[in-house]
Amino acid sequence: MSLSSTILGYPRVGRKRELKKAVEAYWAGRSDAAGLKEAEAELRKANLARLVELGLDRDGSALPENSSLYDQVLDITFLLGAVPERFRGLGGLDQYFALARGNAEVFPLEMTKWFDTNYHYLVPEIGPDTPISLKNTDLVDRFTEAKSWGYLTRPVIVGPVTYLALSKGETEGYDPLDRLEDVVAVYEQLLTAFKAAGAEWVEIDETAVVSDNLSASRDGIIAKVEQVWTHLLSSSNRPHVLLAAPYGDSTKAFPALFRTGAEAIAIDLDRGTLPSADDLAGINNLSSRTLVAGVVDGRNIWATDLNKAKDLLEQAKDLGFTVKVGTSTSLQHVPHDTDLENWADPELNENLHDWLAFADQKIEEVVILDRGLTEGWDAIADELSKNADILTRRAATAGVAVDAVRERVAALTEADRTRGDYAEREAAQEARLNLPPLPTTTIGSFPQTTEIRTSRAAHARGEIDDATYEDRMKEEIERVIRLQEELDIDVLVHGEAERNDMVQYFAELLDGFAVTKHGWVQSYGSRCTRPSILWGDVAKSGDISVPWWSFAQSVTNRPVKGMLTGPVTIIAWSFVRKDISLGQVADQIALALRDEVADLEKAGAAIIQVDEPALRELLPLEQSKHADYLEWSVGSFRAATAGVDKATQIHTHLCYSDFGQIIDAIAGLDADVTSIEAARSAMEVLPDLNDHGFSHGVGPGVWDIHSPRVPSTEEIAGLLRLAVDSVDPRILWVNPDCGLKTRGYDETVASLKNLVTAAKQVREELSADQRLLA
């Protein structure tokens, strides 16, 4: 059976976040395993029905099966039984969720970004003795169940090379790819099992072939993909294979992918290009191979330029392939459906409706383009002309290009991005702040309690007025300030109670953005975000953070940090326009933030933190693009922060990543203090920082806030001692890995108590040791 036009994956959170609700109900004990499985199956069935309703072929190969209770990489770990020793006493769902979230006894797998997206996967830990075998048949069971409902699906599976390339060695220096043969043996069994269950097609995502940012070299990864898949495809006891190389430019991998003999190859034509005739030299009988041309951007929400897509599809055909329409990536990164929004809502800007394509609209685009491809472009002439018209009108819409914003960005100079000498700043800040050695602080957010979220929801529904909402938030802020004083934390935060999300909050208040009510996208596990839509030129037009900060500072004598989100992170976690460069967008946001920084400073803030947790995430997958990216990203942070007095201390915060490749850029931000995730990787980042001569303040996280586990005082003190071994104690700060918004109060209070006690203990040790200079 031939492959039909398709998408590489569908959102799995559910139109009404059914998956989130089902999983959280299970964790909270409100449902049991059977209840969870039933809810998950119901969602899967509803999604399949929707895909067919939208026009994907139910009996072919077009229906992707990419569901998961938590994460697609974790599903492979679970399938392989490749479970670190600390989880081996557990079984079934207990083990699955302990791997994801930890429990009172065990810390979970590390979590990091999936390529350059805001989706997080769980990093497998692989060693020479990690058990690897076909441990369960969940993936095949899902296929069989869908078949019983009348849908022949195409299971979507992370490929073996990619799985191991994304893993970390159980011990320092161990290369997980050393276990490739064992993993491949399981995939061989899996393919046989799919064949026996009646699968016509499976999709294997070997995404690693598009990235230079992994520890294994790209050439090595490509060679391994070719070797492994040439072997696996030589068997006849398997379904057809769609070998996918999404999320980037696969030009380098193209000849190898085709040499494997896979019946179909999917490539990303949003970030990548078509192969040249040279790339295809020596590959025979191209018409027997299907190319799934990823012309519909799977990870942004703009309506596709259908005329441009048509040209690409024609070019692909001219190369000699059998061409099918596809998305550039899975649609798991976009919301379900634009029709879930109320377009009369003034926050949305009704113009946007026509400009947007969420997952369901993207499927409609795939179906339209497929019709053009098979019936001739005249068959979709109306759609092509309407689409061209929308794009032309969009460019001329008010707010898309604002002269004042463009002129201000064009006038930015190097001096605007440069602060004074660090030693002078350090002295001025020390005199102003007078903090103890190893100062303690937190990253910004305190737990977002049900009361806070309920108040916000009631406010949004108009059930409570602005003043009541504001009073409730202020009560919360004052409570959080008192708690930090009781805990004896040195530098306080207001707790971010008023923020629904650290990006969306800013988007709601800046010009140039729209926000949705239902545009949820999975960030990790059950946690979702509603990425904002950056459609126009960005500027600040009113209060953002100053009233909340001023209130917080008015109720304490200790310094409270002003708290902002940086330009790169706002870009990374929003859906961003593609008609101007990201560097330009970043500078527009930077100037809006520069105004906010100035207002905070004017109000009296001595410390202002500008979070850039996504700095590493947006690092392009291709090495050749790194320098340009680092220049504009670092430049925009500096433009946002360099306007302050030398006595004003600028902090930044980074998390969710492996920072090795961007250490120089971190230094280049020129923040006075950088807090950085480090607890789960036992301070790994510090020697790197030290080797790069990093001499500004640094706060390596000493509490992994992604797990409900409370770290003991001894454990934290141990991490601090490790830190002191790597960097000068005079620059060291003590803080958690990240904000506390996902934590509950019990563990927050217990952990912060231990954190402060540990800091005091190590302070004493150091002063006894005379290693801390005054």
Ligand SMILES: CN1c2c(nc(N)[nH]c2=O)NC[C@@H]1CNc1ccc(C(=O)N[C@@H](CCC(=O)N[C@@H](CCC(=O)N[C@@H](CCC(=O)O)C(=O)O)C(=O)O)C(=O)O)cc1
């Ligand atoms: C720090 N991280 C963030 C990333 N991306 C962002 N955009 N924001 C981030 O903070 N990427 C990297 C990491 C990922 N980490 C997280 C951490 C936590 C969450 C999270 O907690 N998400 C929440 C939703 C947050 C939110 O938008 N809350 C709103 C709406 C709350 C809501 O669901 N309301 C209900 C009604 C509630 C009621 O009636 O009581 C509703 O609308 O139905 C708010 O607070 O107002 C989550 O629950 O998933 C995400 C990423």
Ligand SMILES: N[C@@H](CCS)C(=O)O
């Ligand atoms: N200030 C934010 C940073 C998260 S990355 C917080 O504390 O939640």
Ligand SMILES: [Zn+2]
């Ligand atoms: Zn963080």
